[in-house]
Structures are given as structure tokens and as C-alpha cells.
Amino acid sequence: MKHKAIAAAAAFVLCGSAYAQSSVTLYGILDTGIELVTHADAAGDKVVRMPGITGSMPSRWGLRGKEDLGGGLAAVFTLENGFNVRAGDTNQGGRLFGRQAWVGLSNQYGALTFGRQYTMSFWALSDSDILGPDIYGGIGSLDAYIPNARSDNTVTYKGTFGGVTAGATYSFGRDSAGTGNSPGQGTCAGSIPGNAQACRQWSVMLRYDASAFGVAASYDEQRGGPGAAANFFNGVAPIALTSSGDKDARTQLNGYFKLGQLKVGGGWLGRWVDTAAAALPNVRSNIYYLTASYYVTPAIVFDGGVYRTIDQQQDTRATLAALRGTYLLSKSTSVYLQSGYLFNSAKARYTLSQGGPGTTPAAGIGQLGVMAGIRHSF
Numbered sequence: 001m002k003h004k005a006i007a008a009a010a011a012f013v014l015c016g017s018a019y020a021q022s023s024v025t026l027y028g029i030l031d032t033g034i035e036l037v038t039h040a041d042a043a044g045d046k047v048v049r050m051p052g053i054t055g056s057m058p059s060r061w062g063l064r065g066k067e068d069l070g071g072g073l074a075a076v077f078t079l080e081n082g083f084n085v086r087a088g089d090t091n092q093g094g095r096l097f098g099r100q101a102w103v104g105l106s107n108q109y110g111a112l113t114f115g116r117q118y119t120m121s122f123w124a125l126s127d128s129d130i131l132g133p134d135i136y137g138g139i140g141s142l143d144a145y146i147p148n149a150r151s152d153n154t155v156t157y158k159g160t161f162g163g164v165t166a167g168a169t170y171s172f173g174r175d176s177a178g179t180g181n182s183p184g185q186g187t188c189a190g191s192i193p194g195n196a197q198a199c200r201q202w203s204v205m206l207r208y209d210a211s212a213f214g215v216a217a218s219y220d221e222q223r224g225g226p227g228a229a230a231n232f233f234n235g236v237a238p239i240a241l242t243s244s245g246d247k248d249a250r251t252q253l254n255g256y257f258k259l260g261q262l263k264v265g266g267g268w269l270g271r272w273v274d275t276a277a278a279a280l281p282n283v284r285s286n287i288y289y290l291t292a293s294y295y296v297t298p299a300i301v302f303d304g305g306v307y308r309t310i311d312q313q314q315d316t317r318a319t320l321a322a323l324r325g326t327y328l329l330s331k332s333t334s335v336y337l338q339s340g341y342l343f344n345s346a347k348a349r350y351t352l353s354q355g356g357p358g359t360t361p362a363a364g365i366g367q368l369g370v371m372a373g374i375r376h377s378f
Contacts, residue, residue, distance in 0.1 A: 022066070022068070024063060025065070026062075027062055028378050030085055031085070035048070035049060035051050035135065036370045037355075037359045040359040041361070044362065047358070051084075051355025052086050053135075053355055054354050054355060055135055060083070063079045073106075074105070076103070076106050095179065097116070099150070100116060101115045103115060110158055110160070119151055120219075123207075125216075127209075129265060129289060130291040130303050131303060134322065137324070139287055141320055142320065143232075144182070145184055145250075154171040164208050168205070170201075170202045172200065173192070173199045174201040175188050183233075184233060198223060199244075201221065202221055204218065205217070206218075212257060216253075219250070221247055229241055234314060236316065239281065248273050249272045249274075251272075264290075270286050271285045283314060298328075299328045300325070305321075318342060320341070320342045320352065322339070323338065323340075335372075339370045340352055340369045342367045346363065347363050349361060
């Protein structure tokens with residue numbers, strides 16, 4: 001009986017120790033406001049609305065967990081839901097955890113994870129495009145895939161060694177739910193028996209970060225399949241990518257540096273859409289950008305950027321300029337006022353606002369957007 005009591009006590013201690021080494025964190029962002037967009041339709045009408053998708057950042061909530069398994073090994077997971085504050089509905093095609101849903105293992109050599117995850121296009125851009133998923137700025141206003149660069153059925157590796165981070169993803173079928181994985185991609189649902197390449201996606205990244213600067217490079221390739229498409233978001237009809245031989249690839253090079261309270265970032269994103277069918281066009285586009293942020297005081301920050309896209313095959317070009325001022329009421333709550341202007345070339349119909357559908361101008365018409373908003377994080 002004495003030995004049994006000692007064993008039971010030891011088991012209790014061990015269970016308590018294991019429990020103490022596990023953690024689950026609930027986190028989230030609520031971001032919304034009121035925006036005005038001019039020339040929001042072909043007739044030139046303006047719209048005043050509460051945007052549904054993003055303000056200064058997309059609204060979300062999530063669970064992040066880690067369990068220490070001993071010997072430097074840990075089990076990790078993230079579940080993240082995207083929603084809009086305006087109506088309380090779910091984004092990402094109505095998925096419960098449409099932003100992220102993955103589980104895996106990590107140690108000093110990196111993390112190997114499985115599920116719905118960001119591609120390396122997202123991680124390579126996280127510091128150089130300072131406005132990021134902002135409603136009027138960021139590459140997302142010219143290429144809506146970038147802030148939504150996720151794939152289903154994905155195996156991911158990412159590790160950091162000193163200042164060097166290397167990463168790769170491979171998806172067996174990037175839209176298993178068939179609801180539209182990211183804007184402009186269609187519904188390439190894979191995995192498809194007998195066609196190992198259909199709806200496949202892979203990406204790689206290499207970046208270096210020092211205390212005052214960083215550089216990054218990435219490559220992201222999507223294969224075609226039933227329902228797939230390539231949208232250049234310029235008013236031209238999307239290109240069907242129904243063959244597994246079709247490719248939609250993005251390459252980027254970027255960097256940033258810090259000088260006191262100033263941070264400057266910039267780079268290049270090139271896109272190549274190659275189709276197997278001779279009757280369909282191959283299209284190239286290039287986006288160049290320069291962004292910056294400056295803390296006037298610990299509570300006041302201004303940031304902005306200039307973005308230029310060129311698509312010679314479809315004869316569309318656009319330039320976007322955005323400026324945002326933010327006042328931090330606390331570590332968790334801030335208010336902001338921001339504006340952007342989009343210049344479209346004669347045949348282009350790029351849209352300034354990432355706040356949801358319904359603001360596409362007539363060809364060649366520019367747009368002005370102004371938004372006042374509030375953001376709270378927990």
C-alpha cells in the first residue's frame with residue numbers, strides 16, 4: 001500500500017508538471033470604422049459604408065497553443081477565425097477557422113506543421129510592406145491574393161537560425177472546401193485522383209533580419225485544375241486555369257531598414273501566369289512599392305506608401321498612394337484616420353478599397369477613399 005501511495009503521488013506530480021508546461025492563448029483583433037469611397041461604380045457614384053473585410057487590419061479571433069514534450073520538442077497549434085464586425089459574419093468563404101488551422105511539432109531546428117496555413121509569400125512580405133492588409137494600402141489593393149496567401153492540405157516547414165529564416169510549403173490541394181481559397185483564384189478543390197499536379201501549390205522563402213534592417217525573397221507557384229482562375233484585379237476577365245499544366249507564379253524581393261523612430265520598406269513583386277492552351281494568353285505583371293512609418297511620439301504614428309503596378313499584356317497600370325495616422329489610446333486600443341488615392345490608366349479598373357466588393361470604378365477613373373476607425377486587440 002505504501003508503494004502504491006508513493007506511485008500515485010508521483011503520477012499526480014508528473015501530471016501537474018506536464019499540465020504546467022502547456023499553454024493555450026486566446027487572442028484577437030476587432031477593427032472597424034466608416035469609409036467614403038468616390039467613383040464606386042461605373043456611373044461615378046460615391047459610397048459611405050462600414051467596410052466588411054478590413055480597416056487598418058482584418059478582424060479575427062484565435063487560439064494558439066503549445067505543449068512542452070521534453071528534450072526541446074513541443075507540440076504547437078493555431079486556430080484562427082476571420083470575421084467582420086459590421087455584421088458579425090464569417091469571412092474566408094464562411095469557414096470556421098478560415099485564416100489558419102494547423103497543428104505540428106517544433107524544436108530548435110524549426111517547426112513542421114500540417115493544415116490550412118499561410119504560404120511563404122505572406123511571411124516574406126510581413127516587414128517590407130508596412131501598410132500590409134490596410135484597407136487603402138498594401139499590395140493587397142493591387143493583388144488581393146497577397147494578404148490572403150493561404151492554402152489547404154498544406155505541409156509547412158519554417159525555421160530561424162541566427163538572423164536567417166528559411167521556409168517552405170507544399171499543398172496537396174489548395175482549396176479542399178471548394179469555397180474560393182483566396183480572392184481571384186477560383187475554386188481549385190483538389191486533391192484529384194489520377195492527377196497529382198492539379199490544384200497543387202508550393203512556396204519557398206529565405207530572409208535575413210538584423211537589428212536595424214532585413215531582406216527577403218520568396219517564390220509561390222499554383223497549378224491549375226477544375227475551377228481554378230487567375231485574376232489580375234484590373235477589370236479584365238479572369239484567366240481560366242483548368243489544366244494542371246497551367247501555372248500562376250509570384251516572385252518577390254524586398255527589404256526594410258530602421259533609423260530611430262523611422263522604418264522604411266520597399267520591394268518588387270513579379271507575377272507570371274502561363275497557360276498550357278495555346279489559345280489562352282500568358283500574362284506578366286510587376287508591382288513596385290515604397291512604404292514608411294514614423295513614431296512622432298510613443299502614442300502617435302504616421303505611416304504610408306506608394307504602389308505602382310504594370311501589366312503590359314492587358315494594357316493596365318495603376319498608382320496608389322496612401323497615408324494613415326494612428327493614435328494609441330493604450331497598448332490594446334487605438335483610433336486612426338486614413339486616406340488613399342488610386343490612379344487608373346485608360347483601360348484599368350483597379351479598386352482602391354479592400355473593404356469588400358462593390359466599389360469598382362469605370363475604366364480609367366481614379367478613386368479617393370477616406371476612413372476613420374477604431375482597433376482593439378486582446
